[in-house]
Amino acid sequence: xxxxASLVLASMAVFWVLAVLPGDPAQRILGTQxxxxxxxxxQHELGIDRPLTTQYLDWVSGAASGDLGTSYVTRDEITxxxxxxxxxxxxxxxxxxxxxxxxxxxxxxxxxxxxxxVGDTAVSxxxxxxxxxxxxxxxxxxxxxxxxxxxxxxxxxxPGWGKSVPDSIRSLILPAVSLAVVQxxxxxxxVRSAVLxxxxxxxxxxxxxxxxxxxxxxxxxxxxNAAIPVVTILGLQLAALLAGTVVIENVFVLPGLGxxxxxxxxxxxxxLVQSTTLVITAAILAVNLxxxxxxxxxxxxLRTR
Amino acid sequence: xxxxxxxxxxxxxxxxxxxxxHERRQIGxxxxxxxxxxxxxxxxxxxxxxxxxxxxxxxxxxxxLQGVGWEGHVLGTDHFGRDVLSQLMVGARNTLFIGILAVGxxxxxxxxxxxxxxxxxxxxEESVMRLSDVMYAFPAILLAILLSAARGPGTSSAxxxxxxxxxxxxxxxxxxxxxxxxxxxxxTAAHSYGRGKTYVFVRHVVPNISSVxxxxxxxxxxxxxxxxxALSYLGLGAQPPxxxxxxSLFEAQTFFRLRPALAFFPGLxxxxxxxxxxxxGDGIRDYLDPKLAEKS
Amino acid sequence: MDTAEPVLQVTDxxxxxxxxxxxxxxxxIIRPGARVGLIGExxxxxxxTALSIMGLLPDGLFASGSVVHDNRxxxxxxxxxxxxxxxxxxxxxxxxxxxALNPVMRIGDQVAEVLRIHRSLSRAEASDRALELLAQxxxxxxLARMKAYPHQLSGGQRQRVVIAIALACDPALIIADEPTTAxxxxxxxxxxxxxxxxxxxxxxxxxLITHDLAVVANVCExxxxxxxxxxxxxxxxxxxxxxxxxxxxxxxxxxxxxxEPGQERRERLDTIRGSVPGLGQFPSxxxxxxxxDRATDDCLDDPNLVAIDGSEQDGATxxxxxxxxxxxxxxxxxxx
Numbered sequence: 035x036x037x038x039a040s041l042v043l044a045s046m047a048v049f050w051v052l053a054v055l056p057g058d059p060a061q062r063i064l065g066t067q068x069x070x071x072x073x074x075x076x077q078h079e080l081g082i083d084r085p086l087t088t089q090y091l092d093w094v095s096g097a098a099s100g101d102l103g104t105s106y107v108t109r110d111e112i113t114x115x116x117x118x119x120x121x122x123x124x125x126x127x128x129x130x131x132x133x134x135x136x137x138x139x140x141x142x143x144x145x146x147x148x149x150x151x152v153g154d155t156a157v158s159x160x161x162x163x164x165x166x167x168x169x170x171x172x173x174x175x176x177x178x179x180x181x182x183x184x185x186x187x188x189x190x191x192x193p194g195w196g197k198s199v200p201d202s203i204r205s206l207i208l209p210a211v212s213l214a215v216v217q218x219x220x221x222x223x224x225v226r227s228a229v230l231x232x233x234x235x236x237x238x239x240x241x242x243x244x245x246x247x248x249x250x251x252x253x254x255x256x257x258x259n260a261a262i263p264v265v266t267i268l269g270l271q272l273a274a275l276l277a278g279t280v281v282i283e284n285v286f287v288l289p290g291l292g293x294x295x296x297x298x299x300x301x302x303x304x305x306l307v308q309s310t311t312l313v314i315t316a317a318i319l320a321v322n323l324x325x326x327x328x329x330x331x332x333x334x335x336l337r338t339r
Numbered sequence: 340x341x342x343x344x345x346x347x348x349x350x351x352x353x354x355x356x357x358x359x360x361h362e363r364r365q366i367g368x369x370x371x372x373x374x375x376x377x378x379x380x381x382x383x384x385x386x387x388x389x390x391x392x393x394x395x396x397x398x399x400x401x402x403x404l405q406g407v408g409w410e411g412h413v414l415g416t417d418h419f420g421r422d423v424l425s426q427l428m429v430g431a432r433n434t435l436f437i438g439i440l441a442v443g444x445x446x447x448x449x450x451x452x453x454x455x456x457x458x459x460x461x462x463x464e465e466s467v468m469r470l471s472d473v474m475y476a477f478p479a480i481l482l483a484i485l486l487s488a489a490r491g492p493g494t495s496s497a498x499x500x501x502x503x504x505x506x507x508x509x510x511x512x513x514x515x516x517x518x519x520x521x522x523x524x525x526x527t528a529a530h531s532y533g534r535g536k537t538y539v540f541v542r543h544v545v546p547n548i549s550s551v552x553x554x555x556x557x558x559x560x561x562x563x564x565x566x567x568x569a570l571s572y573l574g575l576g577a578q579p580p581x582x583x584x585x586x587s588l589f590e591a592q593t594f595f596r597l598r599p600a601l602a603f604f605p606g607l608x609x610x611x612x613x614x615x616x617x618x619x620g621d622g623i624r625d626y627l628d629p630k631l632a633e634k635s
Numbered sequence: 636m637d638t639a640e641p642v643l644q645v646t647d648x649x650x651x652x653x654x655x656x657x658x659x660x661x662x663x664i665i666r667p668g669a670r671v672g673l674i675g676e677x678x679x680x681x682x683x684t685a686l687s688i689m690g691l692l693p694d695g696l697f698a699s700g701s702v703v704h705d706n707r708x709x710x711x712x713x714x715x716x717x718x719x720x721x722x723x724x725x726x727x728x729x730x731x732x733x734x735a736l737n738p739v740m741r742i743g744d745q746v747a748e749v750l751r752i753h754r755s756l757s758r759a760e761a762s763d764r765a766l767e768l769l770a771q772x773x774x775x776x777x778l779a780r781m782k783a784y785p786h787q788l789s790g791g792q793r794q795r796v797v798i799a800i801a802l803a804c805d806p807a808l809i810i811a812d813e814p815t816t817a818x819x820x821x822x823x824x825x826x827x828x829x830x831x832x833x834x835x836x837x838x839x840x841x842x843l844i845t846h847d848l849a850v851v852a853n854v855c856e857x858x859x860x861x862x863x864x865x866x867x868x869x870x871x872x873x874x875x876x877x878x879x880x881x882x883x884x885x886x887x888x889x890x891x892x893x894x895e896p897g898q899e900r901r902e903r904l905d906t907i908r909g910s911v912p913g914l915g916q917f918p919s920x921x922x923x924x925x926x927x928d929r930a931t932d933d934c935l936d937d938p939n940l941v942a943i944d945g946s947e948q949d950g951a952t953x954x955x956x957x958x959x960x961x962x963x964x965x966x967x968x969x970x971x
Contacts, residue, residue, distance in 0.1 A: 168585075168610070171602075174591070178599040236729060244726075245752045246722075296573050
């Protein structure tokens with residue numbers, strides 16, 4: 035329910051931002067030389083001369099049935115384009131978050147278990163560096179030093195799943211690593227502090243009083259409790275990562291949703307911008323929904339209510 | 340002045356607001372390194388108004404893509420033959436400008452909003468919090484992209500977009516911190532003297548949550564720098580010829596096979612700034628709130 | 636009784652926080668089957684004593700002196716060796732039942748876990764035994780509770796679970812740190828009676844830490860009185876409470892409101908002058924001298940805890956650390 039309500043709210047916000055603020059798509063498409071008549075004609079063709087409420091309802095009801103309309107500029111159906119592009123963006127985002135979690139969770143636990151020792155300091159410094167690097171710069175450095183110098187992995191482009199699955203995977207590796215560097219660094223810090231906080235809890239002392247070593251108490255009692263705040267962060271990060279693909283796809287010239295969004299902005303293709311943003315927003319809200327469900331699995335206190 | 344003083348003495352609620360006494364305030368390595376880096380960046384930006392090694396916008400095609408140290412170009416030249424170091428120095432202005440204004444927007448709107456939520460409770464608080472929940476999950480960069488799309492690209496779009504995206508974060512932090520302060524006895528006392536909530540908030544609550552807000556502001560500042568760089572990289576931030584670190588990276592991308600260093604220095608400038616501001620924030624937090632530092 | 640090896644022999648146990656001593660030369664013996672009360676105000680070092688014995692001091696704190704259990708010096712054991720003793724031979728019941736249990740683990744599993752650590756029981760055997768233990772601590776409907784999570788239980792019920800965990804391996808010694816402080820008054824009595832009965836059934840000894848004199852009077856036959864990180868008086872509970880020798884113990888007893896029926900209400904409760912100093916702010920010499928009416932220049936020296944002649948009862952000796960004890964017959968404390 036909240037998911038649907040948020041989605042409707044988000045669709046209104048997206049529509050409102052693009053509709054209310056100045057900038058006429060017809061004018062943009064035809065250029066400054068266009069006559070008022072030709073602009074009016076195009077406005078009518080695009081349907082943007084209608085009242086905003088009608089436009090909004092039309093768009094939303096279409097979106098609800100899976101039809102996001104037709105691009106102003108290319109006059110192509112939007113839904114199939116987005117579907118095509120999701121095949122790049124979704125695997126990229128999932129690979130990014132998986133990679134980030136695979137590195138960050140062990141690193142964070144390791145740092146917490148060596149609180150204020152050399153290992154902890156090293157992890158903290160590394161994560162501080164990772165947080166400070168713009169993801170797209172990491173991407174540029176990776177293309178420069180790994181792709182171009184070593185020639186092992188492609189520096190950009192995407193062959194398509196239909197053509198070659200291994201090559202497609204190969205071309206997603208560097209983008210996924212660039213995304214994972216920053217998110218992994220952030221996650222490491224959260225995991226570390228979550229574990230540290232849990233290790234100060236009374237029930238960890240109880241566990242140790244039972245005869246568990248500090249490490250065993252951490253593994254058997256600490257991690258599942260620490261997972262509760264970490265899952266929240268993971269959800270926010272997956273959302274940030276979906277947005278991050280916008281930039282990374284442009285670094286690596288990947289035909290994903292993000293690249294389409296930036297191109298659509300460049301072309302003033304407002305309906306495409308609007309629809310792409312809505313899809314990304316829906317994905318983010320869906321992630322939040324999954325996070326809420328995950329809470330219930332991890333934390334029995336939420337189940338009984 | 341004298342009337343204010345007399346007034347202060349008569350009104351017991353106006354007694355200086357004291358934070359809990361801190362036993363040891365320590366200036367840590369974080370604070371020193373962070374402050375040094377930030378000072379250096381501010382200095383570079385200020386110096387760039389009166390002096391740069393070369394004219395940062397001077398196009399000299401014959402000198403294009405020269406290496407580090409070539410004929411006095413300490414960091415080489417870009418694809419138009421412009422001096423990279425001069426560009427970076429001027430770019431620092433853009434970075435600081437956007438950071439300050441974006442954080443400013445977020446604070447000016449977010450703090451009263453959070454304070455209102457904490458003071459009034461009820462449906463107002465509920466709606467502010469729900470709204471910020473929705474926006475919280477919504478990545479700042481996406482909002483910025485959307486706003487740039489609507490308003491047209493440019494520095495002001497980027498700035499407003501980043502600032503607006505951070506409002507819910509600031510509102511949230513303010514509310515959380517203000518709630519605990521509102522529940523303390525001296526606030527109740529201030530109310531009992533008939534002080535209005537706005538007065539109490541500005542006079543008593545804000546000074547008490549200032550350390551939290553300062554730390555939050557540094558975090559957002561660092562994030563704003565990263566967001567601005569990403570937007571400029573996408574061509575949605577600063578427009579040419581305004582030098583910007585993010586756009587320098589975008590321009591460098593075309594030539595990175597020829598001159599990888601071009602993509603290196605602007606990114607390094609961004610990373611160092613962000614590290615500096617983060618360290619400064621950590622240092623301030625450790626200094627203002629040693630207890631919090633204990634836990635980290 | 637007297638010849639039996641003590642369950643725990645603590646000698647000159649000291650702990651410093653930074654450069655300030657938090658625990659100074661604490662010495663006592665717990666004999667098999669004994670129920671010993673450790674009493675004192677907050678900050679007197681009670682919990683620190685318990686954590687030192689368990690080897691669970693917070694990071695950065697170290698205990699010196701000697702803690703001997705079963706002919707082993709606990710302070711010299713490695714973490715792994717200590718883990719074999721913790722939860723098996725020496726166990727602990729904590730003050731806060733609300734937070735002492737893992738919120739995301741079923742009750743049955745939390746009880747069974749301690750059995751699986753120390754006894755090589757199968758999952759099913761451990762689970763059966765856990766069920767027995769939950770029945771022993773008189774948890775209602777134990778079978779259903781096995782599957783419950785801590786948040787589904789009340790504070791008193793949770794403390795019963797914690798007690799079940801502490802008793803699981805029939806330990807030689809149970810240390811209970813303010814086990815009833817966080818509970819409702821009506822529940823407190825039930826839990827205390829339960830603890831006392833079960834300690835007896837399992838042939839364990841009990842070190843009961845509390846600030847509540849009535850709790851000690853009801854449960855313990857011996858008492859140790861702590862002040863400023865030292866034991867200042869000890870002995871059989873009845874004797875210490877009937878005729879306290881240390882002015883602090885005396886003041887503590889006088890400050891208890893008596894509400895027994897038939898007894899005349901005192902108009903005014905006596906209080907001890909001043910308040911407990913913060914850590915590191917205790918005076919040199921006798922730590923109580925700045926609050927003591929009997930203090931003289933003698934008290935600038937540090938009094939030793941010494942036995943009072945002819946006071947032995949069931950092997951428990953009366954001891955006091957004071958140069959001017961109240962109605963003590965002979966002994967004068969000697970300076971350290």
